[in-house]
Amino acid sequence: MKVLVIEDEEQLLNNIKESLEKEKILVETAMEFNTAIEKALIYDYDCILLDIMLPNGSGIDILKELKKSNKTDNVIIISAKDSLDDKLLGLELGADDYLTKPFHLAELNARVKAVIRRKNFSGNHILDILNVSLNTNERELKINNELVHLNRKEFDILSYFLMNKNRLIPKSALAEYVWGDHSDEADNFDFIYYQIKNLRKKLNDAKADVTIEAVYGMGYKLTET
């Protein structure tokens, strides 16, 4: 799998690169407009991460060029601008997703995987890991082909974990994910702890081949048993 990351901030670029490489993804990078547009148009990528504000040009223009060659279906815009304007314009131009900086690497990871999954297994909404199968469309979890009931939040948390297998997810990233955007109270971890405890029990009871581990007390990780 090959991903192009277009980002002018070197440090951020390195972070993204390192994180994606842990997922065994091949990462190509571009730090300014001309290299970016060249790479994006010449090669085929499974996913393109696109920053809007670039030296020598705008990411929106790259998106317009990609649209001409019908290559926009796997673009995720990453922008510091949380403006609806850009978001709508980006999505209108065919971008697949829009992520506002600062984001958690786990979040980026999940989004990239979702894009790749949609592209490579067109229309497939099922996340399969060992004997665990999660249907994100039907919001159904099957373990060993047995239906396991999850509540809404448990489902969201599990899908987040499945897309970040073997990756550490900090509690605060989970809390933010659960409480949603613009929430004032995202650092309330009791609820997260409680949900994880339930999830673990359900996975265990259904004899799933994955489990959620606590890591140092700062976060959790989904691993194979």
Next chain:
Amino acid sequence: MKLLNQSIKYLAIALLFVVALWAIAFYFSMLNQIKDSIDEELEHQKRLIIRNTLSDAIIATKPDFDENLYTLERINKRAAISAKDQYLDTEILMQDADDPIPELEPVRMLVTVFRANNSYYQLKIVNPIIEQNDLIKALLWNVIGLYIILILSIIFINNFILKKLWQPFYTFLEQLKLYKIDDSKPLSETKTNIQEFKDLQQTVDEMTQRSVNAYNRQKEFTENAAHELQTPIAIARNKIELLFEENNLTENQVQKLTETYQVLQRLTKLNKSLLLLSKIENIQIMEELEINFNELVKQNIKELEEIALFKKVEIVVAEKDSLVRKMDKSYAQILVANLLKNAIYHNIENGKIEILIDTQQLSISNTGNEEKLDNDKIFNRFQKYNSFSNSTGLGLAIVKAIASIYRLEINYYFQDKKHCFQLKFGKQ
């Protein structure tokens, strides 16, 4: 005190002095006039009496004033020679038609001497004059009358003319009262030919322009600053995330990293909230859609029901009617979500949230800390009631900001040990 009343007050005081001085001067000049004319009359009488007396063969002296109002007495030569014509103000006993007995009446008296047949006579002629008291009294009433008429006409004139003259000023003032710095509408020009008002208007225009510029620069600064911070925060946070995944960390290191990470997390939230606030205040309304708040509330409750369940908080919705308004979708969502999250988060175990929706309001009341919050401060930025909390203290400020761009009234009150937030939408 209003300008109008103030000017009437000063005019009234000033006029009181002017009218009083005028009355005194008028009184004396009047008195003089009267005396002059009486003196002329006395002179005329004198000549008549002397002529009549001289034509008589025998001059009869006349010691008393009777209806002829004069006396005639013989005097010696010495007294006569040294005598001069004298006009005197004096009183004599007289009986007027309306007096039952003779009374002392003020008179003007001419004392003169003349010679007839080598004898000297002293002639006193009197002419009754009006009593000074009567004159003063009459004058006083007239002056009071004049004063009242003057004041009334001033009030009338002031009300009419001054009000008309100051009209542009009041129009302008009304505009200024309604002026809001975050409302981009400039003051509309008030039509006037009066230079002072034109100057005032120009000065105020320049001043508001300066304030608006400063205000915009400040807003821009907040937005830019928050913006520029996003990337460095992202980098730092992601570095720690990567660091966590390295397996050779000691417990102590992890502890410190976790704390750092949480601080960064808080910084992120703060920054995002500030960005959102400045965005709202810049009134970046994208698209206005018909928002059904009943649906929106229910959808948000569903989103948060596990958290409510975990916190053992019961949520009850009373839908009296449907509440539909045009609003930006994401702002409406933030508005409802923040109020709801606030009610869940600050609740107590086995607490309750009651939501009431009707055509003009959405109110959310929750059990919680049994202490009324400060009405004036609750919607302020960075207002926190719990020092342990990691909250940014911006949640309700955001609610307030959104409410104010849509001119919704938001109220907080504490009733029956419940905190209630009420959004009033007004008529559609």
